[in-house]
Amino acid sequence: MKHVSREEILDYVTYEDQRSEVRENIMKIKEVRRINVGGVLSFLFENKDTVRYQIQEMIRVERIVKEADIQHEIKTYNEILGKSGELGCTLLIEIDDPAERDDKLSKWIDLPMHLYLKLEDETRIRATFDERQIGDGRLSSVQYIKFNTKGKVPVAIGSDHPLFKEETSLTSEQRKALSDDL
Secondary structure, eight states: OOOOOOOGOOHHHHHHHHHHHHHHHHHHHHHHHHHEETTTEEEEEEHHHHHHHHHHHHHHHHHHHHHHHHHHHHHHHHHHHHHHHEEEEEEEOOOHHHHHHHHHHHHHHHHHHHHHHEOTTTTEEEEEOOOOEETTTTOOOSEEEEEEOTTOOOOOEEEETTTTTEEEOOHHHHHHHEEEEE
């Protein structure tokens, strides 16, 4: 996975001038990389373009101009992408009802350990995640996870958590996008 370099980042004024065009393009890129599992888990597989967009948005919103701060944003967001052979993604746990969400985020505290990508030969690749995203007795509704597929393209994604067993097969378009990202 190629990472975003400093040379690819625009100052926030120049970016603002190009933002609507960039945003339109990024939404198309994200659409094929967003995979829903069980109507609750949305996995957004990130690539260089989506991460660059996130960096640009942070610089724009926070009006970041100091070089050290720009470098910090680049380093932070590049971590989502992972290393060669890995697929990085943002997981959104989407439960609208606050009471239900709080209940499930407590009961699903070990959910990241039960997430997987399935390869064509049925091998399951487990997610790796940052333990800091799990609080005292509660899981964060946004997780940054990686799957080390060793460059192999997955055919499905799922959860085998005892309280949430679901799997979604990837479309040929999704498999192609993830293959391109690897």
